Amino acid sequence: MKKKLISGALLTLFLVSCNSVPKAKKEVNVSKYMNTITSDELSTHLHIVASDEMEGRDTGTEGQKKAGKYLIEQYKKNGLSFPAEAGDWYQKIPSEFMAKGFSPKLNDSENIWAFIKGSEKPEEILVISAHYDHVGTKNGEVYNGADDDGSGTVALLEIAQAFEKAKEDGFGPKRSILFLHVTGEEHGLHGSRFYSENPLFPLKNTIADINIDMIGRRDTLHPNTNNYIYVIGSDRLSSELHTINEEANKKYTNLTLDYKYNDRNDPERIYYRSDHYNFAKKGVPAIFFFNGVHADYHKASDTPDKIEYDALAKRAQLAFTLAWELANRDERIVVDKDGK
Numbered sequence: 001m002k003k004k005l006i007s008g009a010l011l012t013l014f015l016v017s018c019n020s021v022p023k024a025k026k027e028v029n030v031s032k033y034m035n036t037i038t039s040d041e042l043s044t045h046l047h048i049v050a051s052d053e054m055e056g057r058d059t060g061t062e063g064q065k066k067a068g069k070y071l072i073e074q075y076k077k078n079g080l081s082f083p084a085e086a087g088d089w090y091q092k093i094p095s096e097f098m099a100k101g102f103s104p105k106l107n108d109s110e111n112i113w114a115f116i117k118g119s120e121k122p123e124e125i126l127v128i129s130a131h132y133d134h135v136g137t138k139n140g141e142v143y144n145g146a147d148d149d150g151s152g153t154v155a156l157l158e159i160a161q162a163f164e165k166a167k168e169d170g171f172g173p174k175r176s177i178l179f180l181h182v183t184g185e186e187h188g189l190h191g192s193r194f195y196s197e198n199p200l201f202p203l204k205n206t207i208a209d210i211n212i213d214m215i216g217r218r219d220t221l222h223p224n225t226n227n228y229i230y231v232i233g234s235d236r237l238s239s240e241l242h243t244i245n246e247e248a249n250k251k252y253t254n255l256t257l258d259y260k261y262n263d264r265n266d267p268e269r270i271y272y273r274s275d276h277y278n279f280a281k282k283g284v285p286a287i288f289f290f291n292g293v294h295a296d297y298h299k300a301s302d303t304p305d306k307i308e309y310d311a312l313a314k315r316a317q318l319a320f321t322l323a324w325e326l327a328n329r330d331e332r333i334v335v336d337k338d339g340k
């Protein structure tokens with residue numbers, strides 16, 4: 001085909017008209033913010049959140065409340081606040097709500113939230129969740145729950161800090177992000193169930209839930225590497241969610257994405273066992289990051305010294321880059337699957 005010749009006059013006109021339209025969007029250096037999520041900071045936070053002082057963070061106990069206060073302090077330090085619609089940091093959950101089935105009588109408890117308002121589509125909400133409760137103390141031993149789910153809890157702090165730093169540089173997310181620390185998970189996913197039945201923002205405007213529960217260890221099926229993560233649920237409601245996560249990983253983190261527990265016939269039924277499920281069952285696309293179980297799972301020996309902080313950082317970085325894309329892409333992800 002013949003090359004088109006552009007006359008000088010036309011070229012000038014072209015350049016002038018280009019100048020009069022808004023400048024092309026600046027390419028944001030996502031890696032710069034991703035790299036603010038560091039193993040050192042995760043370690044500092046986790047050695048506090050999963051310390052003996054927090055007494056295993058059982059739902060409704062003083063130890064859990066103390067851990068919650070630490071989280072709030074960190075958000076304040078990083079310049080974040082609670083959602084204005086909420087009026088404070090807590091979503092209170094009455095004891096009666098958690099009086100279900102196998103659950104023992106629990107004290108009133110609270111979900112904790114922090115919020116970054118979207119710059120272009122503030123009414124569309126991305127939730128990033130992790131449970132901050134664990135199982136408390138037994139026979140005088142503290143169950144620190146460093147991996148379960150201290151790891152997800154401190155990942156949220158670091159992800160929020162990364163988004164806030166980007167915002168300070170003028171790159172705040174287009175959509176709003178709700179950082180949701182849910183309570184009562186160990187006693188039956190109570191906090192996330194409460195949120196899904198009493199959402200602060202309409203679930204129809206909630207574009208996705210990224211749930212993080214145990215990302216600081218390796219399991220017995222991966223004895224020689226920690227460079228992997230189980231991804232569960234991503235393809236159940238939205239093919240785009242699944243694809244976007246794969247693309248984010250390929251571009252930024254290069255973890256092996258293991259879909260073993262996403263198998264519909266897997267006997268462990270992990271898909272139903274953490275907080276994302278309360279979003280998924282209401283039709284909100286959900287993705288769950290999980291490292292699998294290990295010898296210290298639900299034992300007093302799940303301590304912060306056993307966490308592999310390099311793996312924790314990398315997995316938190318994947319969650320961040322996925323969140324970045326979900327919050328900033330032009331169109332919200334489409335629900336095109338039936339959830340099964």
Ligand SMILES: [Zn+2]
Binds near residue numbers: 149185213
């Ligand atoms: Zn857990």
